[in-house]
Amino acid sequence: MMITTIDTTVDGGILTIDQAAAYLSIPKATLYTWRTRRPGFGPRALKLGGCLRYRRADLDAWVAEHVETLDDFGVIPAQRVDDGISLSRASRPREAG
Numbered sequence: 001m002m003i004t005t006i007d008t009t010v011d012g013g014i015l016t017i018d019q020a021a022a023y024l025s026i027p028k029a030t031l032y033t034w035r036t037r038r039p040g041f042g043p044r045a046l047k048l049g050g051c052l053r054y055r056r057a058d059l060d061a062w063v064a065e066h067v068e069t070l071d072d073f074g075v076i077p078a079q080r081v082d083d084g085i086s087l088s089r090a091s092r093p094r095e096a097g
Contacts, residue, residue: 013056020054
């Protein structure tokens with residue numbers, strides 16, 4: 001019986017879907033889902049000999065495009081002391097127990 005292993009080294013420029021998923025630390029199914037259910041969202045892919053392949057440069061570019069910034073979180077500016085408004089959640093009285 002021959003045991004096969006998947007080579008997950010990414011030194012080369014062209015990766016299999018298994019290698020691309022390992023490189024991005026996501027399940028292979030996620031890449032398939034992005035490709036079929038969210039066309040245009042996931043990293044660019046190519047077909048070689050009928051097989052789906054990813055260029056490492058395309059994966060790196062896709063990751064760089066999806067880095068979140070502080071603007072993505074709607075950061076609230078620091079409260080000034082004289083505003084008189086609390087940004088914390090209001091307390092409610094404790095019930096006697």
